[in-house]
């Protein structure tokens with residue numbers, strides 16, 4: 001099996017200066033929630049500040065992606081104090097304005113049993129009258145963008161065959177539909193505590209569907225490192241960017257490099273970390 005390379009940049013993804021133009025083959029990520037209840041509370045001054053961060057990230061993703069390649073974002077609207085912020089629509093617009101073509105939208109449904117009736121939706125049970133309705137959200141979006149058109153002939157027959165997806169896997173998991181049922185990660189899981197990680201299945205599907213073996217997958221909001229871990233498992237290289245320095249040991253462990261002696265020979269997967277000290281803004285490390 002070919003060896004893979006994994007690079008973590010500790011810094012702000014509004015700049016991806018360590019990454020060369022047209023050098024990445026796929027971007028898959030889940031951006032931070034706008035004022036998510038636990039770990040981002042108060043990080044963004046306001047919604048415009050949040051959108052500006054996404055805008056700068058989108059323009060960097062456009063720069064580093066190769067022509068024809070895909071950017072996939074797991075994202076969702078956010079209800080704060082009774083007002084829903086249209087994050088999915090705004091992110092779609094931002095990526096289109098950065099130069100991408102809007103290619104598709106997949107709906108991810110979490111299991112019904114995952115959410116107990118929350119305080120929010122429970123209000124209707126307490127007050128079964130009109131105007132008390134705030135449903136719990138079991139859905140998220142995966143929005144998919146493409147930078148121009150893909151040249152299928154640019155891939156060698158050998159790499160194409162090595163990256164073939166089993167038809168049975170497509171059928172068994174109903175990948176042919178834009179409705180994916182996947183169990184989410186529990187917020188209390190060991191390596192994902194307080195991180196709002198997505199399940200392995202999400203980057204697994206996107207990486208298999210939109211990249212070839214030996215290519216490079218980028219996650220600019222890498223969190224616990226789920227995308228990098230799955231990229232490694234699937235024989236892809238990865239680049240992760242994460243603003244919280246404190247997540248580095250978690251990412252290293254998740255990728256399976258925690259107890260591995262780094263070696264300079266060419267026979268093992270490699271893991272590098274770049275610590276950018278100059279541009280952490282307002283994040284707790």
Ligand SMILES: C[S@@+](CC[C@H](N)C(=O)[O-])C[C@H]1O[C@@H](n2cnc3c(N)ncnc32)[C@H](O)[C@@H]1O
Pocket residue numbers: 011012013014029030031032033053192195196197198199220221222223224225226227241242243244247
């Ligand atoms: C929703 S989490 C990603 C979780 C990830 N998909 C996983 O499975 O673990 C978003 C991550 O983005 C990081 N983040 C927020 N703003 C950032 C920025 N401007 N640049 C880089 N990372 C950022 C947060 O610290 C958080 O870890």
